[in-house]
Amino acid sequence: MNEPSRSTRLGNLAHARSGDKGDRSNIGVVARDAAAYAWLEPRLTEAAVAEFLRPLGIGTVRRYVLPRIHAFNFVIEHALAGGASRSLRFDTQGKAMGTILLEMPLAADSSDPFAPDPDVTSP
Amino acid sequence: MLAVVGRDAEAKARAAGQMILERVRRAGYRLADTLVECFGAGDVACGVVRPAAPPFEVVLRVTVRDPERAAVERFCRELAPLVTAGPPGIVGYAAGRPTPRPAFGYWPALVPREPAESGVRLDVRTAAEWVAAHGE
Numbered sequence: 464m465n466e467p468s469r470s471t472r473l474g475n476l477a478h479a480r481s482g483d484k485g486d487r488s489n490i491g492v493v494a495r496d497a498a499a500y501a502w503l504e505p506r507l508t509e510a511a512v513a514e515f516l517r518p519l520g521i522g523t524v525r526r527y528v529l530p531r532i533h534a535f536n537f538v539i540e541h542a543l544a545g546g547a548s549r550s551l552r553f554d555t556q557g558k559a560m561g562t563i564l565l566e567m568p569l570a571a572d573s574s575d576p577f578a579p580d581p582d583v584t585s586p
Numbered sequence: 587m588l589a590v591v592g593r594d595a596e597a598k599a600r601a602a603g604q605m606i607l608e609r610v611r612r613a614g615y616r617l618a619d620t621l622v623e624c625f626g627a628g629d630v631a632c633g634v635v636r637p638a639a640p641p642f643e644v645v646l647r648v649t650v651r652d653p654e655r656a657a658v659e660r661f662c663r664e665l666a667p668l669v670t671a672g673p674p675g676i677v678g679y680a681a682g683r684p685t686p687r688p689a690f691g692y693w694p695a696l697v698p699r700e701p702a703e704s705g706v707r708l709d710v711r712t713a714a715e716w717v718a719a720h721g722e
Contacts, residue, residue, distance in 0.1 A: 550680075562592040
């Protein structure tokens with residue numbers, strides 16, 4: 464008997480906001496509470512974020528943890544096609560990137576405290 | 587013109603459009619005419635045809651018209667703050683602050699031939715001649 468795969472999306476567990484510094488994107492992710500932070504900490508990794516944002520043609524992803532405010536800060540190299548003043552994209556400052564990251568699917572397991580999101584297909 | 591991304595992008599865009607107009611109103615200006623459009627959500631087709639599924643991203647266009655230029659200029663100043671200090675997922679102030687431009691009414695009409703001057707006059711002068719006539 465196979466249980467249907469449980470998965471959720473980052474937006475069910477966190478808020479995010481993003482901006483730019485040169486050609487780097489800076490995404491702040493704040494978990495909704497301590498439990499959400501603890502659950503995300505081993506899952507919302509540099510590698511997972513890099514894989515999700517791969518279509519943007521990004522470079523290195525660095526994660527900084529801010530456990531006392533249940534938050535992560537991601538700094539992503541070469542994320543803005545040249546940076547705010549040079550990029551030909553509409554979103555030159557990467558203002559959309561935080562909201563985009565909230566769509567990142569996360570495989571849940573039976574021990575997690577979160578309801579599966581029917582809109583999300585398993586990663 | 588701004589872009590709005592995220593779940594409920596259309597609702598967020600329409601709320602953001604109203605937010606801009608409300609801030610202008612609170613600054614003491616009453617705009618004679620305003621329009622909030624949400625491209626990608628069916629507003630080019632004026633709501634006659636709508637997308638089958640809710641869009642994840644839309645273009646927000648807010649336009650105003652008023653006899654008082656200062657009111658329109660106040661409106662133009664509200665777009666960038668919405669990107670930097672407004673709800674997350676609002677994008678696109680790289681083109682800079684828009685400037686008000688005249689909204690011409692046009693009046694299709696017939697006029698008698700006599701008052702209308704026909705022909706083209708050319709006045710070709712060198713730069714030196716121009717300076718001699720008008721000064722530096």
